[in-house]
Amino acid sequence: MLADAQHLDNQDALKSMRAAFALPPGIIYLDGNSLGPLPIVARERALEVTAGQWGTDLITSWNKHQWIDLPIICGEQIAPIIGAGPDQVVCCDSISVNLFKVLSAALAMQGDRKKVITTEDNFPTDIYTVEGLQGQLGPDRCELIKVAEEDIEHSLDDSVAVLLVTQVNFRSGKMLDMQALTKAAHKKGIMVVWDLAHSAGAVPVELDAYYADFAVGCTYKYLNGGPGAPAFIYVAKRHQAHFQQPLSGWMGHAAPFAFDNRYVPAQSIRQNLSGTPPVLSMSVLNAALTLWADIDMAHVRAKSVALSEFFLAALKNLGLDDELRCIAPLIAGERGSQLAFRHAHSYAICQAWIDAGVIADFRAPDILRIGFAPLYLSFTDLWQACEKLKEVMEKKAYLGEKYQRKLAVT
């Protein structure tokens, strides 16, 4: 299949993008769904923002180098990637903190309705945030209801305030139908919060076209913004005049530099800013996002699907498809840009594969997760990765003591 891989690489519409990344030699990186690799412009920006801006221009950099505008600038860079028009996306805080903001605001906009529905296998922070809000407001004002993914639609009735769903499941890679679910929820007067952690930069998202209400998302996975880079938040224009989030820090004030002693919320997406943003991280993110300026998300999706299909075919070709049970949907249109496999020794296999030069990741309890990032992965990478996996599986190297389970990290 090496020849097939090389043929696909030659035809790849995105192949020129690989040169934009500082990929470590000898490593095949299948974990861009957890932490994207370093774009070369991001490396340059890290030095520039530190030595050239902070070091040289000190406090004056807030205006001179537009630090004060970074949350808005980065938000506008992300907007087209997720199908959002201007003035609806801002970059700030973490997904967890942003979820708290939108959930609080959405719940407050729903009057007496108190139910928040989410999926039982949603990413933990999504569930935990509703629990936190429920603990704070009390069960008479916020009630968490967890349902199975397949039961979401049945659970929507006119007693529900908010539906909180992640488009692409972090374990299985299963992708929900955002347009259909949003429509079904709206029919019952329910507001929907979409978590785009595994979507932004990976699959086409059309927030405005789907008439979405709110969304949050991550910039350090497919958007390659750097470890723990600030998250983003989307509030549809039509909601901004009624939206009031409780983390009312000074940066979200209508006039932050008036230092007024009464909070007047900015009635714009800026209201979601709370404290002073981490400029070094956000400036590096700003540089990383420049890579997306001319990217067509249709190309990204087409290559993503081709990569994961090729990977499945390669596993089959190498006789690994029985032992590694795929739990991602086998229909490409129903999954995001990842695959997930179950194996009793997933953790150890993942470690032994890393030793062989292929970085994927493990998710408790027994999942080997493989991300396909179309901007820098080649089909040849995948073939080589599968050949190495074949070696790991055949020699059962993963049973060795050194691959025993330790702490793993997202």
Added chain:
Amino acid sequence: MLADAQHLDNQDALKSMRAAFALPPGIIYLDGNSLGPLPIVARERALEVTAGQWGTDLITSWNKHQWIDLPIICGEQIAPIIGAGPDQVVCCDSISVNLFKVLSAALAMQGDRKKVITTEDNFPTDIYTVEGLQGQLGPDRCELIKVAEEDIEHSLDDSVAVLLVTQVNFRSGKMLDMQALTKAAHKKGIMVVWDLAHSAGAVPVELDAYYADFAVGCTYKYLNGGPGAPAFIYVAKRHQAHFQQPLSGWMGHAAPFAFDNRYVPAQSIRQNLSGTPPVLSMSVLNAALTLWADIDMAHVRAKSVALSEFFLAALKNLGLDDELRCIAPLIAGERGSQLAFRHAHSYAICQAWIDAGVIADFRAPDILRIGFAPLYLSFTDLWQACEKLKEVMEKKAYLGEKYQRKLAVT
């Protein structure tokens, strides 16, 4: 007074620290109370964490380079600077977000009491955060009461839940008596949240000795952690078992990597972590904090007082003390590490002074604010700065069109 300045510089116990900073040539920086300058180790770390860690070791850096431990490591570096024993300080989010966490948790620990007292000229974000919480919980569960600084003690009675105070006023530089106020509040069963934004690294703070409850603070001012570097939060050990903050993100779970779908809060300072931290910013902060390892806060305070006293004397010597009305306490023991002056043209004066190579800052409506950072400022710097100010004032250069007011930033 130049000879006096040189004499003081020769005797300076902290003079060797200046070499640890990358100070831009030809600039005298009196704004370290807004954004500390670049430590050389921080510049090196920015490159290392970007190219050397993220770029080379990718996702494995979470364990290999201890990214996962950075919030705790930085917290333990800050602890001795603010008089805190181990396991009580963690680095995360912004002051605004951290205030929301501690205020929510403290209020919940206070049963039926709902009043939160703060000062009417507190830093806006402190006031706004209480307003945000009041808006979210409703006035029957959270009631903001603003009092004048001099009325704090009178306002404390047993109907009050929480006292939220900033030790050093961001405008005037006035320093409150932390020990006395904490004691007075405790007598009435009130919990106290201290905002140490203008204290940490500037004045001695003894949280444990004062029997403090909670504190938050900033790392990008006197601690030189970089623009918007993550803030910190202190929760006294005795409160940690009963403390529950509502921003229950996955990093604050007792076992974050179990990916459990029910939130079990870490009953430790780690519970204050919410989402994934901005690693680039926090790693640079970690490097900047190494400068404090052998610093004696008594030396810092002694030099801080000497610097501000010298500055006042220099203004007097140059005949500027009438025109620039000092609103900071004239008794050194009653102020933090800054001075503040009122002038109708403060904004323009600040801009003209910047053009002359001296960076101070302006705070609305009419305040010229000068910070004294003992780690890198010399007495000779101050004398030269005052001489340049004299020129600005004499020539009235500040009346020129180019110094008209634009946006200023903290």
